[in-house]
Amino acid sequence: MQIKSFETVAIEAKRFSKSGEKVMNIKIENNSAITQISKLDGDVCQIDYRFTANYTGLGYIKIEGHLSVTEIGDKAMDEWRRTNNLPLDDANVVHNAIVGNCMITALLISREIKLPAPIPIPRINMQKKPEIRPSDGVEVA
Numbered sequence: 001m002q003i004k005s006f007e008t009v010a011i012e013a014k015r016f017s018k019s020g021e022k023v024m025n026i027k028i029e030n031n032s033a034i035t036q037i038s039k040l041d042g043d044v045c046q047i048d049y050r051f052t053a054n055y056t057g058l059g060y061i062k063i064e065g066h067l068s069v070t071e072i073g074d075k076a077m078d079e080w081r082r083t084n085n086l087p088l089d090d091a092n093v094v095h096n097a098i099v100g101n102c103m104i105t106a107l108l109i110s111r112e113i114k115l116p117a118p119i120p121i122p123r124i125n126m127q128k129k130p131e132i133r134p135s136d137g138v139e140v141a
Contacts, residue, residue, distance in 0.1 A: 001069050001090050006101050008065040015059035015113045027056040032098040037080050045072045051102035053118040061109050063102045
């Protein structure tokens, strides 16, 4: 499977708390879902998706769109029709593309509506290097 294009068609975001209000124990859940797969021209298929970042009791960010893929294969389309699931290898490619693209958008939107980043921000802990003291003499083995 090869991804040809990625497009966002809808973004919805809402914060429930007031600006400056402190909320403790925020749980952020990110989720991506494939909502539909349809055949386009030749071997090109369109996969519709929904990405959500839910902030428990604090707000949400929802992004919807579609991506075009080639070489999806008849086996994958048959499995989608039967179970609404893709084979694991294809699903990994699609969901990684969705999360990789939408997480950046969600990060920017979260800053605009004053929600915490939907990803853990790394904490830098600078430590003082240990001092190297001159030895008292020559070490003999």
